[in-house]
Amino acid sequence: MMGGKFEEALQELSKMSPEQLQQQMAEAMSMLTDGDMASQIIDKKDEVLASLEQTGMVSAEELAKFKADPEYFELKMRESFDQMKGVFSDPKMIQGAMDAMKGSQDMMQEMTKAFTEGLDTDEKIEEARLEILKNPELTGNPMLKGMFDAPEFKEVLNDPLKWRDSIKEGQQAFASVGAGGAGKGGGAGVGEL
DSSP: OHHHHHHHHHHHHHTSOHHHHHHHHHHHHHHHHSHHHHHHHHHTHHHHHHHHHHHTOSOHHHHHHHHHOHHHHHHHHHHHHHHHHHHTTOHHHHHHHHHHHHHHHHHHHHHHHHHHHSOOSHHHHHHHHHHHHHOHHHHTOTTTHHHHHOHHHHHHHTOHHHHHHHHHHHHHHHHHHHTTOOSGGGSOOTTOO
């Protein structure tokens, strides 16, 4: 289960001192900024430009410069890597990253608690489903929009029985991860009612 792996990774990172985290990030950035990695990215100029164009991460004018001048593209890519390296060597940025990881870990724990403890009866599970259906703030939340727009999620949300069964399967998965296991037989625990 991805949530469990993410939470495990956050826990491991949150156990590190700022110095250890800074060292880990420096090693990662060193790998990214060594000549080979930068050259590999620069060699994939067409793919990088297509991605930048798709995501809108740079202006149309900057994109045109990248396309017209390979040396300018290479210079800007190397500058970007150097900036990232500088960010990850700043102790204040490291502390901010550690605080963000701790916040994410706390949020995951709160979500797990709400998911496993707050929906302990079929009636509460149905109340939650109806609340989601009638609350435009939830369905309009940009962080949740992708999930709410997924046809599979809509199908489950609009079917009280599928919703209940999915919640109960999810609760089992959360419970097994929270207990330090990975579900029965080494799986995620999903579907093992």
